[in-house]
Amino acid sequence: MSVTLPTDLPALLNDCSTGFALPRPFYTRADIYEHDIAAYWNQSWIWVGHVCQIPDAGDYFLFDYAQESLIITRDRTGNVRAYLNICRHRGSRVCTEAAGNTRLFVCPYHAWSYDLNGQLRGGRDMGPDFDPSAYGLFEAHLRVFDGLIFVCPGETAPEIDPGLDRLRPLTAPFGLENLRIAHSASYPVPANWKLAVENYMECYHCAPSHKEYSRSHSLKDPASMTDELLGAMRDRARAAGLPDEILSLPETGDTGMNFYYRRYPLYPGYETGSHAGAPLAPLLGTLGGYDGGATDLQIGILNNFLIYSDHVVGYRFIPRGLQETDIQVVWYVRGDAEAGRDYDRDALTWLWHVTSLDDERIIRINQQGVNAHRFVPGPLSQMEWGVQSFYDNYLSTIGRSVS
Structure with missing residues (x-):
């Protein structure tokens, strides 16, 4: 599959500095966007x-x-x-x-x-x-991984099987193959797709930008994940039949692919991602109870899932144009759960609906600032390590089209 290179792409890649945001052209130029689709999206799972x-x-x-x-x-x-x-x-x-x-x-x-x-x-x-x-x-x-379907449209695909094999014992108790879609929604945002991905890859913005989320999720403040809070969640996780690992799986294969699994605690009083902490739907898979935790699961940079004990939220950021992106959110419940009997759709979707509205706003104004000619990439915080992971994967992938 031939890929037309922007003529100055090698120089732009040299302008990228580890620990700093990407330069302005990566978010504002049509030829870079077209190259993103051909060299990154079409070559990714x-x-x-x-x-x-x-x-x-x-x-x-x-x-x-x-x-x-x-x-x-x-x-x-x-x-x-x-x-x-x-x-x-x-x-x-x-x-x-x-x-x-x-x-x-x-x-x-x-x-x-x-x-x-x-x-x-x-x-x-x-x-x-x-x-x-x-x-x-x-x-x-x-x-097909635990019922989730992944596709790579390119002639060759990044190696995925070893990473999936390592994830299977961690995800098995959730019974992801036995799910149904409770709701799906799309939130259009006038911004380049990379800004939407970057926003998801860090929680540095969570405390100031997501007040509802921050009431229940300790990820918004790493200092709040005390040994006591983590230990209590792990004890409950073992009792519920969940593995208590908190793992980051390294890149797999010569082409590089990111896998990530981490279960972290919700704050006391929250059994799931609901308004007041109460359960929202039947327990997933073989779980024997609520551990008060949430799992971040990533299978490649583009594919992100948040797994509670009673529902799953999938996130993806779909490019529609240079500065047009759809934030797509899918809510899953256990396969035999029925709306109105086993769950209330509005209650189930409340948290990630309001959070996605927040995201649309902050990504939109992020793009407006990046569009300004005086924009200069600034340094990443320690909480933005996930953004750097995205940059490493993205720059490595499109860089292969240069060599």
Whole structure:
């Protein structure tokens, strides 16, 4: 896959300093944005959804970012597949509906049709020398981890399996494969996608910017995570059937990929991420009780999850344009939970709805300041180590296109 380089990209990479924010062009230039999509997003693993969205053969949904579109489907043998939503004839989108069930994928332009396994079934009037087997849909790399679907659209993909193997025993008690979507929401923000990712990667801003979150989550102040608070959570975690590890998994493989798992305590009186601390939904997986903790789970920089004892919140930051990004939030509950009986949707979504509204505001005004010509990258705080981790991954990935 060819990638067109901005002519001064090597010089821009040299201008980046460890421990400092990125220079202004990385957030303001259209050619850098286009390169981001080709060299970073298309070469990364992207969380696109959950198997609960495609329970039956022929079920499918689309996942779109920037100018790209992916078809996620379940074939007739029950396997989950992912294809680029590009007709092999003249490039039309094959699927135009966001989700559905189908026997064949049929291009709306010239009616080329594809099986659920991606093979071309028929192209009309193509002549006797035409070989349909050479024109199947482009298939993307795919992994299903505990029901979560990850796709890499590029020709080669970062190594992911060793990291997933190390995460499995940590996530197993939550039963992530047995989830259903309780709600999903999108919060458009007029900012470059990197500013949205950076905001999620640090809690330096949490105390001043997220008052509701800060009442319950000790992550907003590392000094508040006392040995007493941590020890109490770990005791409850063991009793509930959770591992008590707090781990950062290192980069895996030559191409580099970040994995992160950390369970940290909520403040006393909070069993989950609710308004007053009370439970919100049935316990996940095999948990035997509430430990008063929350897990930050990261599977690649782009894919972030917050796991409470009774629900999961997934976060992603989808580029739509140079300074257009959708903050997408998905709330999951146990697969057999029913709205109105087992959980109240408004109560379940309250915390991360108000927090996402906060994020839209602070990311928007961050972009406004970065747009100013006098912007000069400033130093990162000790609490912004996650931002530096993102920079390291991002700069390494796009730097490979230069070498």
